[in-house]
Amino acid sequence: DQQVKQNSPSLSVQEGRISILNCDYTNSMFDYFLWYKKYPAEGPTFLISISSIKDKNEDGRFTVFLNKSAKHLSLHIVPSQPGDSAVYFCAAPGGGTYKYIFGTGTRLKVLA
């Protein structure tokens, strides 16, 4: 049972436009969510998180929105830059504080 789902394996966006990456979850008990970015041959790096008591968190060009009723979160990148081209994972602590569950990732390509 995939508790955290990223249904779009890939996304292409023009430089300067908005990138929207989506994530759905099934467990309403998740109390926070995280987004990670991964470049080839490197480990994932933490990007931004959101607590379940909020519906938005912003950090520079990156904003995460949480819709608890729809069990859906999204990551917005504005404006998108070629350096944003990477795989993005959403994650949540499942089965206890220590077991982070990751989605399958979305590969973002920002076209110059």
Add this chain to the structure above:
Amino acid sequence: NAGVTQTPKFQVLKTGQSMTLQCAQDMNHEYMSWYRQDPGMGLRLIHYSVGAGITDQGEVPNGYNVSRSTTEDFPLRLLSAAPSQTSVYFCATRREGKGSPLHFGNGTRLTVT
């Protein structure tokens, strides 16, 4: 300040061979974990540790052993490698506290033939 260091970066094994993937951290984090990344599967938790002497199983623990004798090190052992263990392995640490993010190493790419 190196963060999380994994060695080796690449390894090729024959079926049945054993090896240890090393993970060391200098962040003084109590929590350490191992994930594997496979195409279309995301990152899956293998084993984790909440402190020296304490380990527990994750989502896909079969075929792997771990131990935690120090805060700094968390090695992952493959006792008898199988082709299904071909993957990229990541070690990750985090500090205590709700919402604290994982910090990952750069991974070990393992191929079992």
